Amino acid sequence: MTTVEAVRGMRDLMPPEQERKLVIQAKCLALLAQNGYAPLDLPLLEYRDLYLRKLGEELVGKVYEFTFEGRNLALRPEWTASVLRAYVAQLQDQPLPLRLSYCGPVFRYERPQRSTYRQFTQLGVELIGGPAPRADAEVISLACAGLEAMGVKDYSLTVGHLGLMRQIIAQAGLTERTRGLLVRSLERMRTQKVRMGDLLQAQMQMDPSELPFEPDLLRGLDDAQATTMLLRLAQEIGVNLSYGTRSPEAIVDRLLRKLRATDQTVALTKAAELLTELSQIQGLPREALPQVTTLLQDLGVETPALREFEALLDLLTAHGVSEERIVVDFGLARGLHYYTGMIFEIYDSHAMQLCGGGRYDDLITALGGRKATPAVGFAYGLERVLAAGAGEEETAGRSKEVAVAAVTEADYPYAVEVAKWLRGEGFRVTCDVRGRNVAGNIRDAVKRDIPYLVVIGEAEVANRTLVWRNLATREEQSLGFHDVVALATVSKLQSETALKDNH
RNA sequence: GUGCCCGUAGCUCAAUCGGUAGAGCGCCUGACUGUGGAUCAGGAGGUCGUGGGUUCAAUCCCCAUCGGGCACCCCA
Numbered sequence: 047m048t049t050v051e052a053v054r055g056m057r058d059l060m061p062p063e064q065e066r067k068l069v070i071q072a073k074c075l076a077l078l079a080q081n082g083y084a085p086l087d088l089p090l091l092e093y094r095d096l097y098l099r100k101l102g103e104e105l106v107g108k109v110y111e112f113t114f115e116g117r118n119l120a121l122r123p124e125w126t127a128s129v130l131r132a133y134v135a136q137l138q139d140q141p142l143p144l145r146l147s148y149c150g151p152v153f154r155y156e157r158p159q160r161s162t163y164r165q166f167t168q169l170g171v172e173l174i175g176g177p178a179p180r181a182d183a184e185v186i187s188l189a190c191a192g193l194e195a196m197g198v199k200d201y202s203l204t205v206g207h208l209g210l211m212r213q214i215i216a217q218a219g220l221t222e223r224t225r226g227l228l229v230r231s232l233e234r235m236r237t238q239k240v241r242m243g244d245l246l247q248a249q250m251q252m253d254p255s256e257l258p259f260e261p262d263l264l265r266g267l268d269d270a271q272a273t274t275m276l277l278r279l280a281q282e283i284g285v286n287l288s289y290g291t292r293s294p295e296a297i298v299d300r301l302l303r304k305l306r307a308t309d310q311t312v313a314l315t316k317a318a319e320l321l322t323e324l325s326q327i328q329g330l331p332r333e334a335l336p337q338v339t340t341l342l343q344d345l346g347v348e349t350p351a352l353r354e355f356e357a358l359l360d361l362l363t364a365h366g367v368s369e370e371r372i373v374v375d376f377g378l379a380r381g382l383h384y385y386t387g388m389i390f391e392i393y394d395s396h397a398m399q400l401c402g403g404g405r406y407d408d409l410i411t412a413l414g415g416r417k418a419t420p421a422v423g424f425a426y427g428l429e430r431v432l433a434a435g436a437g438e439e440e441t442a443g444r445s446k447e448v449a450v451a452a453v454t455e456a457d458y459p460y461a462v463e464v465a466k467w468l469r470g471e472g473f474r475v476t477c478d479v480r481g482r483n484v485a486g487n488i489r490d491a492v493k494r495d496i497p498y499l500v501v502i503g504e505a506e507v508a509n510r511t512l513v514w515r516n517l518a519t520r521e522e523q524s525l526g527f528h529d530v531v532a533l534a535t536v537s538k539l540q541s542e543t544a545l546k547d548n549h
Numbered sequence: 550g551u552g553c554c555c556g557u558a559g560c561u562c563a564a565u566c567g568g569u570a571g572a573g574c575g576c577c578u579g580a581c582u583g584u585g586g587a588u589c590a591g592g593a594g595g596u597c598g599u600g601g602g603u604u605c606a607a608u609c610c611c612c613a614u615c616g617g618g619c620a621c622c623c624c625a
Contacts, residue, residue, distance in 0.1 A: 049598090051598080051599095051615070051616055052616080053615095053616095054615075054616060054617090104622090104623060104624080105623085105624080107550085108623085108624090124625090152625085154623095154624075154625090156550095156622095156623075156624075157550080157551095157622090157623095158616095158617080158618090159618075159619075159620095160618075160619085161625085162623095162624080162625080163625095166625060167625090168625065170625095380624085391624095391625090398625090399624065399625060400625070401625070402624075402625060425625065426625065427624085427625025428625085429625080430625055431625090451583090451584090453582075453583050453584095454582070454583090483581070483582060483583080483584080484582090484583050484584040485581070485583090485584055485585065485586085486581095487584085488584060488585095488586055489585095489586055489587095490586095491586085492586045493575095493586080499584090501583065501584070502583095503583050504583085505583085513583085513584090515584080517586075520586085522584080
């Protein structure tokens with residue numbers, strides 16, 4: 047027999063772990079519900095178009111996509127786009143703010159590693175119509191509270207602010223595309239210690255001799271005129287732009303940016319230098335904030351985003367998020383391109399990312415919403431939360447497990463009746479189906495770490511009693527039904543510790 | 550997407566410098582039909598991840614592929 051393996055990056059969740067996952071999932075959703083977040087569920091299959099514009103090149107390349115019956119489809123790589131799509135389609139008549147929660151699988155074609163799978167579960171929220179800074183603080187503190195509810199004790203929170211960066215870039219008078227490039231390069235700047243200006247020069251500049259014609263031709267034309275001209279030109283020369291993943295318009299647009307890059311070089315370099323400085327700032331709020339303030343003052347840059355950020359940090363304290371576990375990081379960028387304001391990530395004690403989120407005030411309009419609506423949200427990677435040790439203390443169920451053994455075939459019906467009654471009393475009960483003798487049942491129950499065995503024989507059937515055996519202490523007593531519940535409750539803690547000592 | 554490491558029974562691992570494989574644990578059965586969580590005996594389970602190449606001969610050497618892991622990149 048040849049076996050069929052699981053598809054790469056996919057993972058089987060076996061009983062002990064799956065139970066933990068369900069438990070933490072329930073706990074977290076319950077906490078979110080207490081905070082007014084209503085659960086919704088959405089299809090994991092979407093039109094590919096939903097992800098094309100705003101997701102970011104990095105993540106778009108990781109989307110599972112295919113055509114089926116002439117439709118271009120995709121497995122969702124994240125929830126936010128779907129939730130907002132559904133909001134635009136169904137919930138725009140609801141009073142704002144709207145607090146929504148979700149939980150379900152997403153797919154990303156990435157190289158698998160420990161706790162990194164191609165299918166994983168995102169559990170998260172969207173707060174639609176909630177402006178900064180209050181909604182930001184609510185959502186961040188909720189992300190922390192959720193982790194604690196799931197049993198993750200050690201974690202750290204990193205907070206950045208893309209809006210701040212965007213405002214600075216905007217003041218440099220750059221095109222939207224160049225701004226995007228700057229934002230995307232933020233994190234790389236910091237980690238690789240490259241001057242942002244150097245990188246951009248390399249990327250944006252083109253040797254004029256390699257150009258097919260004089261860039262000066264485009265001067266005085268606006269973008270639309272220039273694009274039309276370039277498209278016509280391509281046609282004249284006989285260049286076919288219709289293959290590959292990009293549309294002819296996109297290709298021309300890109301070319302246009304390159305041709306005009308020199309116009310922007312000066313402004314670009316200035317903005318890049320400032321951003322490089324900013325992205326280096328990282329540390330506890332009380333250390334990082336003064337640095338940012340001085341830097342911006344020195345350069346005479348005015349930005350409301352900084353005051354908003356300060357307000358956010360104050361509110362986090364009000365929500366009970368310990369300042370000691372907050373790292374302010376202006377180099378934090380995140381791969382999703384729709385963020386417009388605060389962004390944050392949460393890591394466990396081994397620096398594994400458990401959670402990510404941020405503010406995306408433009409996304410609802412981008413997806414066709416009737417009017418601009420601020421929104422903020424986050425999502426956990428549930429398998430990672432699980433790997434961080436969540437739910438490990440949820441072994442309470444074990445102490446309520448009981449195995450029931452019938453001595454002979456004739457005793458089995460009564461054994462089934464006893465099992466049913468015990469279940470009604472809240473025990474987790476199995477009844478032997480293999481017809482093992484009592485010794486075999488004892489052996490089996492011990493191997494499974496089941497704390498109690500009930501033996502049903504001729505005498506028990508006759509007296510309508512049961513034999514209650516504590517497998518940890520090997521004590522055994524004949525009991526009527528009414529004795530059992532009280533006994534089990536009292537002996538629960540003792541037997542648990544006894545079992546642990548035995549192992 | 551880049552660079553590495555790994556793949557023998559359900560699990561943990563041996564062995565064969567190229568001659569088609571073993572142990573422990575686990576599982577099943579029996580000794581043993583109301584109490585050996587023990588002990589003993591027996592049994593099942595492998596086309597050595599898969600496919601191709603080299604060879605008289607491949608689990609071993611080569612290539613590809615699939616799966617696992619690590620460091621980047623990125624994210625949850």
